[in-house]
Amino acid sequence: MAKASYLAGVALALAAGSALAADLPSRKAPPPAFVPPPPAFSWTGLYGGVNIGYGFGASSSIRGGELLTQVPGAGPFAGAVDVAAGAWNMPTNLNGVLGGGQIGYNYQFSPWLVVGVEADIQAADLRTSQAAGVSYISPVTGAGVTGYANANQYVDWFGTVRGRLGLTLPSWPNLMIFGTGGFAYGSVESAHRYTRFDGSAPLFATQASATTTSTNTGWTAGGGVEWTPMAFPAWSLKVEYLYTDLGSINQVGTGFYSAGAFGGPATMLVTGNQANFRWHTVRAGVNWHFNPFGSSAPVLAKY
Template sequence: MRSLPLALAGVLAASGAFAADLPSRKYEAPAPVVYAPLFTWTGFYVGLNAGGAFSNSRDVTFLDTRTGIATSFSSGDNSGFVGGVQAGYNWQFGAFVAGVEADIDYADLGGNHNDFGVVYYDAFGTPYGVGRGSSNHIFGTVRGRIGYAFDRALFYVTGGLAYAGFGGGGFFNNNDNVKAGWTIGGGLEYAFTPNWTAKIEGLYVNIDRGNNDGILVYNAARAPVTVSSGKNNDAGVVRVGVNYKF
């Protein structure tokens, strides 16, 4: 019977040696889960834009205040390229985004536009008139924006002040100035990196040229003839752009 305890001791010793040969299984904490930070539209940004403005004709009414004769004429292509810079700031409240933006563009518009109005008729019924070419080389806006963000995609509406600089020759010298109006539109902006966004937007623009008066001498008696002209300029603008958000 004394051999049984010895046999059990041998088995236990052998089991301990076998267990010692097994690889150790130390506890390892799971790796922490890292979540990507949510994108925010809040912040200041600057960028570039380019596109086109589209307006096929403009109406002009000429009134001879001496005779009371009024004539209207419409001609010209006021479409062309626009491109420049913009800057703005956004505030995000949940999914809603509000902001302000200002831009100024070079505008290659109206180079082919000419106006003509009848000033007076002589005794034989021959019309005498004047012509003018006009152009627009400055275009800009100062607008508010409000939109709804689907993470990195922002759909927005926008509106505010629009302005344009007009130049021209002929009978109205005060056309070489900047006129103001208004604009309204909307667009889509997408953030393709944490700092870079791309956008496409469309705007309707209405610029009030106001009334212009000039004194002309055309009849045989050299009598002065005053001609007045009222003009509004409206156009659709489509632009794409990129912004860097700080």
């Protein structure tokens, strides 16, 4: 009987404890800490950088000819004109090292389309030197004439202002393939010298020369690839090709012919000496993006 009373007491105590525990507030585990997602990659923003490359010729040419006019009233051929028109057409290929800096702005319209504008300025050491011989029979005197033309071209610096249109893929957001084109300008120089050797005895030579420096304008177009390492989103590397055309320089060189087959003074001109300035450029560069994620970083709600 005592044992039954003891068991009944234990059961009653357990039931009372369970009822008391049910009335206590429950304790839940704390929610996991919120970690915001990394910002989506975007090309939007300002950037600036440096580049270095090489320029090489694009089948340019230097063309010219000789015009020799007897001074009226002087010598047996007074007023006569000796012409060697189109006497030379020398192929030229500007080439040399170049380098400079660029600054620009991109705006990413969609996961695959980037539109931007870029300006750059380049120091250059582009140059070429060509020579050509001339030989003809003077239509005035019937004497043989030989000549030697020497021409030099230089590009000391140039710059461009270009639009850029880039394509990306959602699976490769940090790789952009772009086309570019726009306005170009730069400092160009053309220098030429022509020496005429008269076939009469004794042999007589005279020279005509000219040097012209000009700031020319023109156009440029090309394309390239730009890539940003995800570990360093503020930096990007690019490889780019450009074709640049800065027009031409037309020169007239003058010289004074005092003897020879003409038998008297004459004025010698080197006419139509046209030097073209166009070349290819391949260069590599690095850019620093001032705001690498632009405005596409997510906005987090505050509670």
